[in-house]
Amino acid sequence: MVEMLISGFASILTLKGILLIMGGVILGLIFGSIPGLTATMAIAICLPITFGMDPIDGMALLMGLYIGGVSGGLIPAILLKLPGTPSSIATTFDGYPMARNGEAGKAFSFAIVASFLGGLLSILVLIMIAPPLGKVALRFGPFEYFAIIIFALSLISSLSGKSLAKGMMAGLLGISFAMVGAAPIDAFPRFTFGNSAMDAGFSLLPVLIGLFAISEILINAEKTVKDNLKVNMKKISYKVSLKEYLGQGWNWLRSSLIGLGIGILPGIGGGTSNILAYVAAKNSSKNPEKFGKGVPDGVVASESSNNAAIGGALVPLISLGIPGDTVTALLLGGLVLHGLQPGPLLIQNNGDIVYAIFAALLVANVFMILFLFLGMRGFVKMLSIPQNILMPVILGLCVVGAYGENGRVFDVGALFFFGLLGYLMVKYGFPLTPLVLGFILGPLLETNLRRGLMLSQGDFMPFLTSPIAAAFLIFTVGSIGLKIYSNWKKKRNARTQQFELLEGEQ
Incomplete structure (x- = not known):
C-alpha cells in the first residue's frame, strides 16, 4: 500500500499535475463560495475538458474541484449567512x-483547520479501509435506510429549542414540501395544482437560500439605524491559540467520524452530515444554550463533517462502483470516460490510477488550507461594506443562485416564498433547521419505505425484524423520550426555583 501511494505521489507531483490540482481547488473554491455554483456544477462543466487528458491528470483536476467546491461554502456561510x-x-x-x-x-x-483535518482523516480512511467499509455499506437495504432516516429525523427534537412541538411541526412541514412534484417511484405528480412548473418539485438551493438568506434580509430590513449591524474592523480577532485548537479535538474527531459514516451511505451526503454533527456537538456540550449565538464548536462540527463526507462518499464509488452522492455520480462518469470501471476489480486492475487519485486528494487538501488562509483577511474585509450596499448585493446573488441552478423562473418565486416563510417562522419562534432536515430527508424516507414495502409485498414486519433497522428505531424512541424528559425536568426545576423564591420573599 505504501509503495503504491508513493508511486501515486510520483505520478501527481509533476508541474502539470500540480497546476491542475491548484487550478481545480481555486475554481472549486470560487464555485463553492457563490450560492448557486456548487462543486457538482464545477465538475459537470469541467468533466468534458478532461476527456483529452491522461486519466491521472483528468482525475487530479476533478479531485481539486471536489475538495475546493465543498470547502468554499464556508466563506459566504460565515460572512453572509448564505x-x-x-x-x-x-x-x-x-x-x-x-x-x-x-x-x-x-x-x-x-x-x-476543521475542513482540512476532516478531509485528511476521511482520505486516510479511504486509503486504508475502502474495501471492507464498502462491503458494510452494501449490506444496508431499504429497511435499514428507512430506520436510519427516521432516527435522523428524530434528531429534530434536539434542534427544536424550548418547544418540541414547534420543531416537530417544522420538520413535518419540510417533509410536506419535499412531497411536491413527481413521486420518487412511479413519478405520479402530487400537490402540483395543475401547474406544470411544480412537476419537478422544489429545488434544494432556492429552499436553503430563501430560508437562511432572504429571511435574514427581511429581518435586517426591520432594524432601525440604532441597530446598525456594521462590524468594527479594528476589533476583529484573527488569533486562535494552539490550546483553543486542541480544545476542539474531540469535537473534530466525533464530527469527522459522523461525516465519514454518512458519506459512505449512498444518497445521504454532506448536506445531512453537517447538521447531524452539529446536533451531536450541541448535545454533548456543557453549554448547549450558547449554540447559535457564536461558538467555535458549531463551526468545527459542521466543517469537519462535511469535508469528512468527501472521503466517505468515495469509498463505495471506488470499491463497489456505487456513487455516494451527486458529485461522486459525476466522478463515476469521469472514471468511465477514461475507460475505467469502478468496482471490486478497480484497485486490482488500475491500482496506479487509484493511488494517484488518493495522492491528488491529499495534495488538494493541502492547497485548500493554504488558499483559504491566504485569502482569509480579504474575505473578512467584506464585513466593512455598509448594510445598505451589502444587502441588495446579497439579494442579487440569491436570485442569480436560485435561477442559475436549473434556469427556472419558478425557482426564483420559490426563493421568495421560502424567504417569507423563514421570516415568519423566526418571528413566531419556529426553528428553521428541522424544516431543512425534513426537506432533505423526506424523499429518501419515502423512497426507502416504498421500496421496502415492494420487497416485502406490503408487510411492515421486516422494518422491525431487521436487527439494524430495529436498533435504529429503538434509538429513535430513546432520542424523543430523552428530549421530552429533558424539557419536563427543566420546567420542574424552573417551578421549584420560582416556589423557593416566593417562599424566601414571605
Missing part, C-alpha cells in the same frame, strides 16, 4: 454570529 453549498448549512448557525461579534477571523481559522 450556505454556499448544502453541506455548509450548519456553518451559518454559529459562523455568522461569530462574524457579527467581531470574530470573523476566528470563525474562518476554526472552519479552515
